[in-house]
Amino acid sequence: DIQMTQSPSSLSASVGDRVTITCRASQNSGTSLNWYQQKSGQAPKVLIYAGSNLKSGVPSRFSGSGSGTDFTLTISSLQPEDFATYYCQQSYGNPWTFGQGTKVEIK
Amino acid sequence: EVQLLESGGGLVQPGGSLRLSCAASAFNVNNYAMAWVRQAPGKGLEWVSSFFPSGNTVYTDAVKGRFTISRDNSKNMLYLQMNSLRAEDTALYYCAKYGSGTFIYYLDHWGQGTLVTVSS
Numbered sequence: 001d002i003q004m005t006q007s008p009s010s011l012s013a014s015v016g017d018r019v020t021i022t023c024r025a026s027q028n029s030g031t032s033l034n035w036y037q038q039k040s041g042q043a044p045k046v047l048i049y050a051g052s053n054l055k056s057g058v059p060s061r062f063s064g065s066g067s068g069t070d071f072t073l074t075i076s077s078l079q080p081e082d083f084a085t086y087y088c089q090q091s092y093g094n095p096w097t098f099g100q101g102t103k104v105e106i107k
Numbered sequence: 108e109v110q111l112l113e114s115g116g117g118l119v120q121p122g123g124s125l126r127l128s129c130a131a132s133a134f135n136v137n138n139y140a141m142a143w144v145r146q147a148p149g150k151g152l153e154w155v156s157s158f159f160p161s162g163n164t165v166y167t168d169a170v171k172g173r174f175t176i177s178r179d180n181s182k183n184m185l186y187l188q189m190n191s192l193r194a195e196d197t198a199l200y201y202c203a204k205y206g207s208g209t210f211i212y213y214l215d216h217w218g219q220g221t222l223v224t225v226s227s
Contacts, residue, residue, distance in 0.1 A: 096212075
């Protein structure tokens with residue numbers, strides 16, 4: 001199985017900050033990497049798919065990059081509605097696996 | 108608007124069975140791959156199973172031989188039959204639809220989940 005490791009596990013940031021979350025795969029995952037946002041009590045929502053494709057309707061302050069084993073989710077200017085937990089997920093091989101999550105909290 | 112509505116969760120004893128249902132609207136389940144993803148209380152996400160338009164199914168090792176995913180095209184429903192339930196199967200179970208794209212796989216719509224609790 002491909003193991004996904006996110007860092008950091010949590011972070012505190014202020015509105016307007018640039019935030020970067022990294023995800024490392026235990027083996028090559030091409031660009032088959034997706035990012036989801038989950039707010040408390042809600043279902044996850046896809047933000048970025050296939051490494052760098054912004055899902056329609058998602059604000060452009062979110063961006064994804066990377067390939068192979070190293071991937072990054074960047075929020076260019078953190079907004080109040082962005083405080084949530086973020087998960088990476090590889091779809092390169094079965095079983096699909098998720099990272100452990102990164103909780104973004106208000107500083 | 109695409110909607111997914113799960114049902115069928117509840118409290119069950121270890122070794123028991125449950126069938127989860129997912130009612131889809133605004134699209135045909137036979138045209139898209141579908142998945143079940145679970146989240147144990149306070150924990151992260153775990154993919155459980157997928158059903159593809161071809162009829163192929165895949166499972167995570169932890170549920171192989173105990174869970175069965177199926178689809179009813181006439182009712183536009185997805186199911187997850189769960190047998191031999193264990194305490195570690197306790198979780199919120201989400202039904203989700205795959206996004207569109209050739210060789211691009213992600214989950215673009217999710218239901219709100221149904222809670223399964225396995226306890227004596």
